[in-house]
Amino acid sequence: MAAGVDSIKMEALSLSEGIREAPVCIIVLGMAGSGKTTFTRSLIQHAQEKFNPYVVNLDPACREVPYAAHVDIRDTVNYREVMKQYQLGPNGGIVTALNMFTTKMAQFAELVRRAGERGHKWCIIDTPGQIEVFTWSASGNIITEGLATMFPTIVVYVMDVVRSACPTTFMSNMLYACSILYKTRLPFLVALNKIDLKDCSYVQDWMTDFEVFQDALEQEQSFVSNLTRTMSLTLDTFYENLTTCGVSAKTGVGFAQLIKHILDCVVEYDKDYKPVYEKMRKERLAEQQAALCPKPPDNVEEAGVAVPLGLKLNDPPPNSGNSIFLMAPGLVPQSNEEEEVEDMEEDAKGSAEDQNFQSFVQSHLTAQQSKRDKLLQEQSQS
């Protein structure tokens, strides 16, 4: 990362200023090998003049990137060292490296903010090859939400049209895209990449005409294709709200159109998503301020008398017969009113029976006694 990052004051990263106009953060996501890095390079070239992009590489495992990154995670975290030190495999290493980077999130956001002040209108963020590492990790979440609460943020999902030509692969890709869309809650653009190798019109046909996709599926007779058929019905609504654009990251075809779509997404962020993130920003701010507020005193002096302000529960003295328990629903034996009533009835019945028995014994004893008295009286008379 750029020199002097540690000198950035954390207080400078203020949530109180509201979501800024710039830079617009463009998070580039996509399956491994879909062409994210090549796409990022091409997007930088096409946007350079107008948007002067600030470029971030968040892939700690890549050997080299074909663009000049302003912020490169590899300068902050040594991925190989992380793997060695924590005895991790490649994916564990990437997750841990991202987690380590996230501890510098405040400084990172501050760098992005300053870049906006210096005239960078866009901030393009290239992400790790293993998409799930970013989309389903806590650090990926922190980075995405952190950026979206401070800057207009959109997601560009890069999809390889050559690999997606198989309907089931296409469907897996779409399910992934769908899950990311709902998880990030950000404007979402699908870049259909590698159109220099294969025309992407089939994707648009499959997305707009259910019958055409079913015909393509007919070719595949497997359990997966049956599952895909069912899934495709569900994804119809998702397709309706999805913007796609064919590009070739290699030749640069389609990027003029893609940039127009990105600008539409920014308008969409302002209109539909900004209020949601504004609310989230205010909540974060309130949390920050609550954490900074000094703890209220336990007592206030009122006319020389200390008035306790909170309920203070002290442990009861031992053997006092009075205990305080912290109870959780699962731990507390559930009291059942019906059972209690039944128990009371049983008790009442029991005591009535008891009484009956006692009076029976008593009357029996009395009868016995009177018999004995009568016998004794007869004996004495005779």
Ligand SMILES: Nc1nc2c(ncn2[C@@H]2O[C@H](COP(=O)(O)OP(=O)(O)OP(=O)(O)O)[C@@H](O)[C@H]2O)c(=O)[nH]1
């Ligand atoms: N023909 C063609 N090849 C492409 C295009 N975009 C990317 N590639 C190639 O696809 C391969 C993968 O591209 P990358 O940019 O490394 O893809 P990535 O998604 O960043 O890869 P990981 O980060 O490793 O997951 C490379 O060989 C690229 O040259 C394209 O538009 N057309």
